[in-house]
Amino acid sequence: MRYDRQIKLDEVGVPGQEKLRNASVLIVGVGGLGCPAAQNLVGAGIGRLGLIDHDRVSLSNLHRQLLFTEEDLGKSKALVAKSRLQQINSEVEIDVFEEPLSIDNAENLFQLYDIIIDGTDNFETKYLINDACILTEKPWVYASIYKNEGQLSVFNYQEGPSYRCLFPKTTRQNISCEATGVLGVTPGILGTMQAAEVLKMILGAGNVLSGKLKLINILSGQDQLLNISKRVEEIEKIKNEGIIPVRIECKISDESKLYLDIREIFEQPRVNSGKVLQIPLSELEDRLEEIPKQEEVLVFCQSGKRSKKVVDLLKAQFEFNNLINVEGGVETIIDG
Amino acid sequence: MKVTVKYFGMIAELAGKTEELLEVPSGTSAIELKDRQVRRYQIQDPESVQLAVNQNLDNKVELNEGDEVAFLPPFAGG
Numbered sequence: 001m002r003y004d005r006q007i008k009l010d011e012v013g014v015p016g017q018e019k020l021r022n023a024s025v026l027i028v029g030v031g032g033l034g035c036p037a038a039q040n041l042v043g044a045g046i047g048r049l050g051l052i053d054h055d056r057v058s059l060s061n062l063h064r065q066l067l068f069t070e071e072d073l074g075k076s077k078a079l080v081a082k083s084r085l086q087q088i089n090s091e092v093e094i095d096v097f098e099e100p101l102s103i104d105n106a107e108n109l110f111q112l113y114d115i116i117i118d119g120t121d122n123f124e125t126k127y128l129i130n131d132a133c134i135l136t137e138k139p140w141v142y143a144s145i146y147k148n149e150g151q152l153s154v155f156n157y158q159e160g161p162s163y164r165c166l167f168p169k170t171t172r173q174n175i176s177c178e179a180t181g182v183l184g185v186t187p188g189i190l191g192t193m194q195a196a197e198v199l200k201m202i203l204g205a206g207n208v209l210s211g212k213l214k215l216i217n218i219l220s221g222q223d224q225l226l227n228i229s230k231r232v233e234e235i236e237k238i239k240n241e242g243i244i245p246v247r248i249e250c251k252i253s254d255e256s257k258l259y260l261d262i263r264e265i266f267e268q269p270r271v272n273s274g275k276v277l278q279i280p281l282s283e284l285e286d287r288l289e290e291i292p293k294q295e296e297v298l299v300f301c302q303s304g305k306r307s308k309k310v311v312d313l314l315k316a317q318f319e320f321n322n323l324i325n326v327e328g329g330v331e332t333i334i335d336g
Numbered sequence: 337m338k339v340t341v342k343y344f345g346m347i348a349e350l351a352g353k354t355e356e357l358l359e360v361p362s363g364t365s366a367i368e369l370k371d372r373q374v375r376r377y378q379i380q381d382p383e384s385v386q387l388a389v390n391q392n393l394d395n396k397v398e399l400n401e402g403d404e405v406a407f408l409p410p411f412a413g414g
Contacts, residue, residue, distance in 0.1 A: 029414065031414060032414055033414045118414075119414055120412070120414055121412060121413050121414035122412050123410065123412045126412060143414065144410075144411050144412050144413060144414060145411070145413040145414055146345045146346065146409075146411035146413055147413075149344060149345060149411075151411070166386065166393065167384065167386060167410045169381075169383045169384045170384055170410055171380070171381035171384035171409065171410055180413065182413065187414060190414075213393070213408075215344060215408075217354075220354070224342075224391070224406070225391065226388045226391050226392070226393055226406065226408075227388075227391060227392045227393060228393050229392070229393060229394060
């Protein structure tokens with residue numbers, strides 16, 4: 001039978017398998033971390049799995065996000081992941097949310113699950129997960145990667161410390177795997193370890209990494225386990241004030257020019273200086289009158305591709321001859 | 337007295353090493369050691385960097401001979 005090899009373990013057994021079947025887990029971000037976490041939990045027979053991701057599969061995802069194939073390029077990550085995971089195990093119930101996690105949906109979504117897995121790649125969402133987990137009293141499994149290093153911990157588990165206890169202050173240097181580079185195995189290992197922490201919590205087996213920060217270095221092979229102290233004031237602050245949004249911001253290099261940022265509001269880094277009109281592409285059609293026609297406007301997005309389409313379209317159809325595309329995207333116009 | 341300092345994430349890149357043995361005046365606190373290394377390696381956003389002394393995340397202690405101090409920056413890749 002399907003689960004025979006794990007039921008043989010003393011830590012699982014028939015009662016443990018029943019616990020897994022009755023458990024539900026939400027994975028925030030179906031990328032480098034989320035793919036291996038999802039595969040392992042579905043294989044193990046978790047009862048219900050939620051997948052939230054607004055992103056689409058791109059070619060540079062394929063070396064580490066092993067749920068996806070070349071045929072999936074351009075498709076919704078959450079939807080593709082669901083169909084592939086159902087092929088692995090049709091007994092698992094899988095919910096899909098093709099939207100970003102936000103201050104508006106986080107608490108309602110988290111209420112529906114027992115445990116949350118952080119598969120995200122930015123500080124804003126990690127603090128959002130942290131705060132929403134405190135408010136909904138759910139444990140969450142954290143992982144982060146910088147090049148060949150990883151951090152792993154379980155937060156908000158049985159009155160344990162939170163992410164704000166570890167890092168009460170964040171940094172503006174939000175560096176993604178896309179920017180620094182990463183071996184596919186690194187998120188593969190971290191995401192699999194996240195799934196292991198979930199299994200331990202559900203089965204009541206072993207030592208859950210609560211109050212501990214595990215540091216992994218893929219190259220040196222040297223791991224460390226540090227003790228995290230609880231900062232009660234950081235947790236009470238969230239209980240009293242609700243979610244405190246964290247925004248990673250940056251400054252524009254040339255503050256004399258007028259810019260138009262057409263990125264959606266969840267895209268980072270946010271620009272907080274200079275003259276920048278922020279009109280997300282999804283709202284652009286209804287807000288065209290906000291764009292001046294008399295002076296030069298530099299239009300940017302993340303990479304320069306969407307902004308080029310916008311500039312071409314607005315020139316051709318609405319006589320915006322004052323628009324210039326920022327080739328190379330936001331990184332080319334900010335400091336640092 | 338001598339203390340072992342370990343660097344993680346981008347701090348290891350700024351320092352050009354993952355570990356070093358430092359001679360510091362006796363009575364040096366963890367925060368004083370942090371200030372010194374922040375200036376030496378021009379570490380960005382020092383208030384976000386957490387220290388672990390002998391595997392315990394705690395900035396507020398006085399250091400002793402042979403202590404191990406880890407410098408941990410937050411990072412968020414995934």
